Amino acid sequence: METFTHILNGFSVAMQPINLWYTFLGVFMGTIIGVLPGIGPSAGIALLIPITYGMNPTSALIMMAGIYYGAKYGGSTTAILIRTPGEAASVMTSIDGYEMAKKGRAGAALAVSAIGSFIAGTIGVVGLTLFAVPLTSIALKFGPAEYFTLMLFAMTAVSTLTGNSPAKGVLATVFGLVIATIGIDLQSGQARYTMGIPEFQDGVGFVVVVVGLFAMAEVFRGLEDIFRGTAPPAMKITGKLWLTREEWRRSIGPIWRGGLIGFVIGVLPGAGGTIASIMSYTTEKRLSRHPEEFGHGAIEGVAGPEAANNSDTAGALVPLLTLGVPGGGATAVLLGAFIMYGVQPGPLLFQTRPDLVWGLINSMYIGNIMLVILNLPLIGLFVRLLYIPQGILFPLIVAISAIGAYAINGSTVDLWLILFFGIVGYVFGKVDIPVAPLVLSLVLGGIMEQSFRQAMTISGGDVKIFYGSTITVILLAMSVISVALPFIIPRLRALGSSGDPS
Amino acid sequence: MTDRIIFVCTLLLAGVYFWATAQIPSLELGDPLGPKAFPRILGIGLLVSAAMLFMEILRKSKKPKDGTAAAWRWEPHQWVVVAISVWTALYILTFEPLGFMISTTVYLLALFAYFNRGRWLMNVLTSVLFSVIGYFAFTKLLGVNLARGILPF
Numbered sequence: 019m020e021t022f023t024h025i026l027n028g029f030s031v032a033m034q035p036i037n038l039w040y041t042f043l044g045v046f047m048g049t050i051i052g053v054l055p056g057i058g059p060s061a062g063i064a065l066l067i068p069i070t071y072g073m074n075p076t077s078a079l080i081m082m083a084g085i086y087y088g089a090k091y092g093g094s095t096t097a098i099l100i101r102t103p104g105e106a107a108s109v110m111t112s113i114d115g116y117e118m119a120k121k122g123r124a125g126a127a128l129a130v131s132a133i134g135s136f137i138a139g140t141i142g143v144v145g146l147t148l149f150a151v152p153l154t155s156i157a158l159k160f161g162p163a164e165y166f167t168l169m170l171f172a173m174t175a176v177s178t179l180t181g182n183s184p185a186k187g188v189l190a191t192v193f194g195l196v197i198a199t200i201g202i203d204l205q206s207g208q209a210r211y212t213m214g215i216p217e218f219q220d221g222v223g224f225v226v227v228v229v230g231l232f233a234m235a236e237v238f239r240g241l242e243d244i245f246r247g248t249a250p251p252a253m254k255i256t257g258k259l260w261l262t263r264e265e266w267r268r269s270i271g272p273i274w275r276g277g278l279i280g281f282v283i284g285v286l287p288g289a290g291g292t293i294a295s296i297m298s299y300t301t302e303k304r305l306s307r308h309p310e311e312f313g314h315g316a317i318e319g320v321a322g323p324e325a326a327n328n329s330d331t332a333g334a335l336v337p338l339l340t341l342g343v344p345g346g347g348a349t350a351v352l353l354g355a356f357i358m359y360g361v362q363p364g365p366l367l368f369q370t371r372p373d374l375v376w377g378l379i380n381s382m383y384i385g386n387i388m389l390v391i392l393n394l395p396l397i398g399l400f401v402r403l404l405y406i407p408q409g410i411l412f413p414l415i416v417a418i419s420a421i422g423a424y425a426i427n428g429s430t431v432d433l434w435l436i437l438f439f440g441i442v443g444y445v446f447g448k449v450d451i452p453v454a455p456l457v458l459s460l461v462l463g464g465i466m467e468q469s470f471r472q473a474m475t476i477s478g479g480d481v482k483i484f485y486g487s488t489i490t491v492i493l494l495a496m497s498v499i500s501v502a503l504p505f506i507i508p509r510l511r512a513l514g515s516s517g518d519p520s
Numbered sequence: 521m522t523d524r525i526i527f528v529c530t531l532l533l534a535g536v537y538f539w540a541t542a543q544i545p546s547l548e549l550g551d552p553l554g555p556k557a558f559p560r561i562l563g564i565g566l567l568v569s570a571a572m573l574f575m576e577i578l579r580k581s582k583k584p585k586d587g588t589a590a591a592w593r594w595e596p597h598q599w600v601v602v603a604i605s606v607w608t609a610l611y612i613l614t615f616e617p618l619g620f621m622i623s624t625t626v627y628l629l630a631l632f633a634y635f636n637r638g639r640w641l642m643n644v645l646t647s648v649l650f651s652v653i654g655y656f657a658f659t660k661l662l663g664v665n666l667a668r669g670i671l672p673f
Contacts, residue, residue: 069662185572189530192565196537199562203555210555211540238601244635245600409635410646413628416608420615420624421654425664433612441605448592449522467558474553 021151024368028376031076032384037377040077044084045385049392051085052092052105053400055408056240057415059089059105060351060457061233064225065422067358075359076374080381082355086348087139087331087382090291091389092400094131094324098124099253099404107291107327110299114312114319116253121315125257128397130269130317131324133261136390138277138325142332143382145281146339150379153340154365162472163483165343167493169466172343173459175288175500180346181452184504190446194456197222198463205471217431224354224460226432229419230439231446231453238444240412252404259394269321272302276325283326284333287345288500290454291330295323332382339363339375343462347454350461357461522592523580527573534566607631619669624651 031037051062063082070078093105098115111131118127160168177187200211201221212218261269276298283294302322303312312319334349342364344350356363361374368375392400423432446453459466477483485491541559611627625647632643658664 069658069664183573183576185569185576186526188565188572189526189569192562192569193533195562195565196533196559199559206555208544208555210544210559238604241604241631241635242597242600246597407636407639407642409637410632410642413631413635414646414650416611417624417628417650417654420611421620421658421664421666424615424620424666425658428665428667430612430615433615437605437608437612440608444601449526450592451526470558471553474557479553 024372024376025147025380027373028378028380031373031377032080032381036074037077037080037381038384040081041084041381041385042388044081045088045091045389046084046392047081048085048088048090049092049389049400050403052089053095053403054092054411055096055100055102055104056236056412057233058236058348059086060348061229061236061419062089063348063351063355064228065233065419067225067355068422068425071358075361076377078359079356079361079374079378082352083335083378083382084385086352087328087385088389090328090331091132091135091393094135094320095128095393095397095400096404098127098131098320099255099401100251107295107330108324109292110295110323111320113299114314114316117313117315118317118320119253119256122256123315124253124255125259126261126265126317127320128255129259129261129394130265130321132390132393132397134269134273134276134321134325135328135393136386137273138280138329139332139386139389140383141274141277142281142284142329143379143386145329146332146336146379146382149285149336150340150368150375153336154368157341157365160341160365160489162469162476164487164489164493165469166466166473167484167490167497168341168343169462169469171493171497171500172287172337172345173455173462174497175286176346176458177288177452177455178501178504179288179293180290180454182450184501186449186451187455190451190453190455191459194459195463195466197227197456198460199467204464204468215431217427217429221464222435222460223426223432224351224457225426226423226435227439227460228351228354228457229423230436231443231457233415233419234436234440235443235447235453237412237415238440239447240408244409244412252401255398255401259397265317268317271305272298272318272322273325275301275305276322277329280326280329281333284330285336285345287337287343290334290346291327294326294330298322298326335379339367339379340365342367344458347457350458354461523573523577527570527577530566530570530573534563534570537566538563604631616667617669619671620666621651621655621671622669623667624654 032041047062048059051057051059062085066082066085070081089105090107093103093108094111094115096102096104097108097112098119101112101116103109103112115127115131118124173191177191178184181187200218202209202219209219279298279301280294283297299319299322302318303309306312306316306318334345338344338349338353342362344353353363361367361371419436420433423436424430426432443453473483485494537559541556541563544556546554546556607627607630611623614623628647628650629643632647636643655666659666
């Protein structure tokens with residue numbers, strides 16, 4: 019009953035004019051960030067942190083969440099019109115969406131992704147509301163050992179499920195943890211790995227790492243494409259921005275299924291929007307009576323994956339808000355933002371700041387309504403962004419990153435770090451090392467070490483504490499399974515059909 | 521080949537990290553583990569990932585077609601990335617001495633001139649307006665500190 023009051027109260031928080039304004043600002047910027055190739059939600063949120071410093075945390079977090087889920091809407095526009103996913107998870111949309119655009123049905127493709135995103139996004143928020151409370155009551159029983167094994171599970175899942183090589187995923191994860199150990203050790207006050215650079219005593223800020231890995235590396239790749247002349251041209255919106263009755267009938271099933279798949283995948287750590295949309299695509303292709311149309315402009319191939327990658331965002335907020343442990347790169351950046359504002363997400367937050375938690379969750383219902391308006395009647399406005407010459411856009415991203423990074427400490431060390439991690443991100447992209455696990459472990463590294471040491475202090479140095487309770491045993495078992503999965507899945511696939519999307 | 525280089529780099533990183541960990545002075549006071557224990561586990565983690573990589577290299581060499589991603593080869597056009605890195609390094613070096621407005625205008629203008637060739641008016645206007653408006657919006661409206669440099673405001 020008390021929870022119910024909190025939820026209702028959350029609506030009044032979300033409906034406050036100031037928060038409506040920040041919801042709008044968030045989803046508006048999210049759409050822009052999604053449309054523009056070269057800057058994704060992770061870098062967008064990271065760059066905003068220094069600028070919004072000192073703002074009321076509820077409003078700031080509502081805005082950042084808006085960027086996070088708004089970017090998925092915008093990403094589909096780019097996928098459909100220039101066949102480049104504006105955001106990684108829209109990669110499946112670019113297959114059939116671009117084919118539809120070539121056939122003069124760009125309008126229908128944009129309409130179905132906006133409507134599908136809206137329905138699935140709302141399914142996701144309902145799911146988030148329902149799952150949040152029961153999960154927090156479990157999480158309240160967690161001690162340091164449980165938290166340590168939970169983070170271990172999140173990291174093993176992310177490292178083995180993103181990318182093509184589990185070894186490189188593990189390497190990226192440990193590399194992120196290594197970076198996290200730079201700076202003064204909070205428990206002993208001892209400086210570690212500072213290399214004589216005074217700025218490193220506070221550690222390497224995750225903002226600059228994220229901006230380097232996601233924005234700067236993308237600038238390198240984008241300018242390289244322009245140099246080679248391989249940058250794709252933008253299509254015009256053709257056809258009415260609405261669906262025919264037949265198209266609607268074909269899309270509604272995929273939207274519902276995609277919405278459910280996306281939410282479940284989103285809650286699980288590691289998988290994320292890209293896998294959710296691939297799963298939805300293959301599901302629809304298998305269920306379809308005309309699978310041969312897939313890859314040649316099937317509307318189901320746009321509706322399902324778009325729905326899946328939008329409800330995924332709400333699903334991914336479940337572990338972040340209830341446990342305080344994110345399951346992927348973008349939510350890790352959100353956790354970083356929470357911590358910067360002095361807000362620690364997790365079960366206690368539901369008790370101490372119900373207004374913040376439920377205000378944030380309920381703002382997503384409103385944000386989704388705003389997004390469907392921005393992305394249907396007003397889509398023409400955002401499409402113009404695609405006609406900005408990329409030779410202008412990419413250099414500007416560097417300058418914007420420089421402002422955001424310099425604003426944190428007023429030190430050029432942060433600018434050097436952006437350049438360094440930009441080069442790292444570019445090289446990692448070329449050699450197929452995933453960067454999402456690195457970001458996740460960088461953000462979690464400090465908390466993970468702390469819970470490890472607390473647990474060891476409680477047990478008097480006995481490692482038994484990490485397999486001493488049911489919860490830790492389950493989490494350890496799940497970590498082992500997630501490491502084993504990449505070796506099992508290819509065998510299962512070999513047994514199944516050859517319905518591979520690529 | 522690429523994977524072998526990553527393998528060697530991982531071993532090197534692990535070595536350097538173990539060495540740097542040993543350099544941390546320990547003060548065993550109340551904290552049973554101290555600041556070195558967790559880093560040691562991470563060093564082992566690096567070795568584990570190197571071992572996993574080694575196994576993947578072995579498996580791929582048995583089945584040459586198995587690799588999903590093609591190995592990365594150096595191509596001449598990638599010099600452009602080196603050039604941009606050097607230009608960006610110069611931008612960072614001049615960021616504080618010259619100030620945000622001048623260094624950013626010059627930095628952007630050169631990149632625009634190359635990657636958005638021929639459209640001079642657009643390039644000059646964008647680089648100047650972005651630097652000036654960006655500077656004043658952030659320093660005066662948002663109160664964010666940006667390097668002033670040699671200009672009086």
